[in-house]
Amino acid sequence: MNYLILIALVILMAHSSYGQHENNFIDSLGQTVGGTKEELIKIKENYYLIQPTGIVGNIAVYTGSTGVVMVDAQWAKLAPRIKELISTVTDKPVRSLVNTHFHFDHVDGNKAFGRENVTIIAHTNLRERLLKDRVISGSAFGAIIQKAYPTEGLPTITFNDTMTLYDGNETIRLIHFPNAHTDGDAIVHFKTANIYHTGDIFVTYGLPVIDEANGGDIYAMIQTIEYLLSVSNSDTRFIPGHGPVCSVKELSEYRMLLTSIKDQVVAGAKKGLSLEKITEAVTVNKNVGGIDRNMFIGHVYRMVLKHEKMNNKKKSR
Numbered sequence: 001m002n003y004l005i006l007i008a009l010v011i012l013m014a015h016s017s018y019g020q021h022e023n024n025f026i027d028s029l030g031q032t033v034g035g036t037k038e039e040l041i042k043i044k045e046n047y048y049l050i051q052p053t054g055i056v057g058n059i060a061v062y063t064g065s066t067g068v069v070m071v072d073a074q075w076a077k078l079a080p081r082i083k084e085l086i087s088t089v090t091d092k093p094v095r096s097l098v099n100t101h102f103h104f105d106h107v108d109g110n111k112a113f114g115r116e117n118v119t120i121i122a123h124t125n126l127r128e129r130l131l132k133d134r135v136i137s138g139s140a141f142g143a144i145i146q147k148a149y150p151t152e153g154l155p156t157i158t159f160n161d162t163m164t165l166y167d168g169n170e171t172i173r174l175i176h177f178p179n180a181h182t183d184g185d186a187i188v189h190f191k192t193a194n195i196y197h198t199g200d201i202f203v204t205y206g207l208p209v210i211d212e213a214n215g216g217d218i219y220a221m222i223q224t225i226e227y228l229l230s231v232s233n234s235d236t237r238f239i240p241g242h243g244p245v246c247s248v249k250e251l252s253e254y255r256m257l258l259t260s261i262k263d264q265v266v267a268g269a270k271k272g273l274s275l276e277k278i279t280e281a282v283t284v285n286k287n288v289g290g291i292d293r294n295m296f297i298g299h300v301y302r303m304v305l306k307h308e309k310m311n312n313k314k315k316s317r
């Protein structure tokens with residue numbers, strides 16, 4: 001587990017709100033995000049990462065010819081600071097905001113930017129998810145309830161498979177990968193710059209959240225990473241959902257990590273071993289942080305069983 005996430009967890013537990021985390025986890029966390037430290041990191045001319053501390057997602061900033069295109073928006077509370085950081089590199093306003101997925105630490109800021117009539121663009125399923133109270137699964141904090149968003153926090157434009165934005169020499173491709181981290185994920189590709197914002201399909205803190213209750217699936221997550229590796233080169237830069245700017249090397253290591261765990265669980269399941277036996281047998285480098293190892297293997301096991309069942313059905317047809 002990322003030690004900052006651990007600290008946040010300890011703070012939350014100290015405030016005894018953890019017991020009712022299902023209902024007010026996000027509100028409690030929202031009280032603490034004011035202390036977030038933000039750094040604006042230049043990737044190349046006109047492209048930046050706003051890298052935060054704590055349970056706050058990464059923002060990609062592109063200072064285009066007609067305005068700023070932002071990918072993800074962190075928390076509404078942090079919007080003034082985000083705008084201040086952007087104003088140090090351009091005097092143009094934020095024109096559009098792309099959402100990578102519906103989780104609060106990436107899109108709570110929609111509420112602030114939406115109020116200023118920034119165009120918010122996202123996958124159709126993401127907008128659907130924001131319309132109602134949702135339970136987020138797979139996190140280190142158990143089930144988390146994310147309440148329905150007010151109208152101003154909703155995407156104003158949605159897409160299904162892909163969408164393209166143009167600005168001068170830059171072409172920005174939004175690509176939907178079904179059922180990876182959630183069922184409404186978009187990867188954002190700045191083609192000319194050779195930069196991707198991957199959302200939480202790729203994180204650097206270790207074992208990732210896979211939001212199974214909202215369509216997340218480890219098989220598709222691995223496939224998406226394989227796709228990214230197949231279209232990348234040594235100059236490609238990846239902005240993960242959380243963590244520093246990465247290259248192919250880190251993304252390959254991440255693929256290995258997920259593939260190795262998934263393959264070990266598949267092998268165990270095929271032998272008919274119990275989850276307990278599989279959890280005992282799976283080797284995960286103990287230096288890997290993120291979601292608790294046993295909890296993660298439990299998630300993977302459930303997803304593997306689901307896939308095996310589907311495969312068997314296909315075979316018996």
Ligand SMILES: [Zn+2]
Nearest residue numbers: 101103200209
């Ligand atoms: Zn997420």
